Amino acid sequence: MIRPGVPAPALCGRIGQEVREERHGVRYHALQTRSLMNRCTSPRVPFEWTVNPYRGCTMGCRYCYAAYTHDYLGRAGQGDFHSVVYAKEGGEGETLRGLVRSARRRELVALGTATDPYQPGERSFGTTRRFLEVAAGVRGLRLSITTKGALVLRDLDLLHRIHQRSSLTIAVSLISPDAELLRRIEPWAPPPDVRLEMVRRLVDAGIDAGVTIAPILPGLTDQERDLDVLVREIAAARACHVSWSLLFLRSPTREIWLEWLGREFPHRLAAYERAYARRSHLGGAYVARIRELMRRLCERHRVAVRLFPREKASPADDQLGLFG
Numbered sequence: 001m002i003r004p005g006v007p008a009p010a011l012c013g014r015i016g017q018e019v020r021e022e023r024h025g026v027r028y029h030a031l032q033t034r035s036l037m038n039r040c041t042s043p044r045v046p047f048e049w050t051v052n053p054y055r056g057c058t059m060g061c062r063y064c065y066a067a068y069t070h071d072y073l074g075r076a077g078q079g080d081f082h083s084v085v086y087a088k089e090g091g092e093g094e095t096l097r098g099l100v101r102s103a104r105r106r107e108l109v110a111l112g113t114a115t116d117p118y119q120p121g122e123r124s125f126g127t128t129r130r131f132l133e134v135a136a137g138v139r140g141l142r143l144s145i146t147t148k149g150a151l152v153l154r155d156l157d158l159l160h161r162i163h164q165r166s167s168l169t170i171a172v173s174l175i176s177p178d179a180e181l182l183r184r185i186e187p188w189a190p191p192p193d194v195r196l197e198m199v200r201r202l203v204d205a206g207i208d209a210g211v212t213i214a215p216i217l218p219g220l221t222d223q224e225r226d227l228d229v230l231v232r233e234i235a236a237a238r239a240c241h242v243s244w245s246l247l248f249l250r251s252p253t254r255e256i257w258l259e260w261l262g263r264e265f266p267h268r269l270a271a272y273e274r275a276y277a278r279r280s281h282l283g284g285a286y287v288a289r290i291r292e293l294m295r296r297l298c299e300r301h302r303v304a305v306r307l308f309p310r311e312k313a314s315p316a317d318d319q320l321g322l323f324g
Contacts, residue, residue: 026058028121031086035094036131037102037109047144048107049098050114053127056085057115059148060188062260063215065248066114079256082188087125096134103140103166111145118149120188132158141166146212148173148189150198156205163207171212171243172199176221177230184264185217192233199237210234210241210306216290217247218275218282219268228297235301243306244294246287250280 038050055069060082067081102109111117117128135141136158143166145152152159152170162168172195176182179191190198195211202209211234216222234242249257254276262269275282298305 025083026121027084028125029084029086031055031088033088033091035091035098036088036127037095037098040110040113045110045113046108047110047113048105049102049109051109051111051117051131052114053088053111053117053131054085054115054119054121054125055088056081056083058082058085058119058121058188059116059186061186063185063217063247063249063253063257065250065253067253067256068250069114079252085119085121087121087127089127092130092134095131096138099135099138099141102142103138106140106142108142108144109135111143112147116147116149117145118147118151120149120151122149122151129155129158132162136161136165139165141168143167144169144171146171146173148186148195150190150194153198153201156201159202159207160205168208170202170207170209172196172202172209173212173214174230174234175213175215175217176226177233178226181220185220196233196237199234199239203238203240208240210239210243210304211237213242213244213294215245215247218286219271220265222290224293224297227293228300231294231297231301231303235303239303241304241306242294242298244290246282246290248281249276254280 036051036053038052040048040050057064057066064081070081070084099109101107111128111131117131122128132155135143141162143162145168147170152172159168159170174192174195175185177192179193182189182192199209199211213227213230216227221227231242247257258269258272261272295305
């Protein structure tokens with residue numbers, strides 16, 4: 001049970017009390033860890049292990065589904081997921097043992113599922129690079145990386161080594177080609193042109209790199225003309241693949257998102273409140289339309305599609321009229 005202001009028992013003794021660094025209003029704490037790897041048993045995702053070198057993320061994405069994870073650190077209701085970040089330390093030995101086991105079982109390890117492994121603090125703390133140094137010593141891994149951060153290019157030496165010895169896929173997260181819109185939605189993430197250049201350079205280095213359009217935001221980034229431009233630019237960056245998913249809203253992200261939407265796009269608020277009133281994700285005809293649209297656009301621009309597992313949804317669900 002999560003108690004406001006009280007860290008989960010497993011975390012109580014691991015949180016560093018001293019603020020390690022403060023930049024632009026962001027506070028960093030050390031978080032001792034036994035292993036950077038966490039077992040994932042959810043049937044909704046295609047990986048068996050997650051690696052999140054940080055708790056909290058300074059990219060500032062308004063839709064971030066992981067905001068609830070600060071509750072386990074005793075920060076429930078404080079709204080500081082983007083301004084208080086915990087950098088994990090230690091655990092190299094157990095991380096190595098976990099990677100060896102996952103390689104032997106051919107299990108997929110996903111780096112960057114809840115927080116960005118290349119957020120700005122990585123330049124100082126280097127937790128992601130230390131993980132990759134361990135991973136580079138293991139043969140036969142199945143490793144995927146998801147990021148918005150251009151700092152991934154710093155690690156091309158390690159990524160190339162992992163690519164030679166294991167299966168490596170990198171997905172650069174980009175939801176729109178509109179830089180001004182992204183400044184409002186993802187205020188501290190790199191602009192679209194920087195992320196597309198990341199894809200080009202990763203592909204030029206021989207890495208299997210693509211783009212994940214995650215999440216597609218109903219009524220904001222789901223129009224055909226906008227997605228057509230985005231997929232065209234992704235193709236021009238020579239991306240190996242495209243994946244996508246729709247907005248997922250659970251508490252407290254639901255409240256954070258709706259409050260922000262009411263300020264920035266008030267004409268969309270009522271539709272969101274109705275569509276997400278009793279669910280965390282959309283389904284039915286709306287999902288079918290987006291799936292068919294993305295299939296056509298990727299076929300038009302000759303980009304391979306790499307789909308996330310489908311959400312379970314009632315055939316009666318229909319949100320087509322809400323975001324027209």
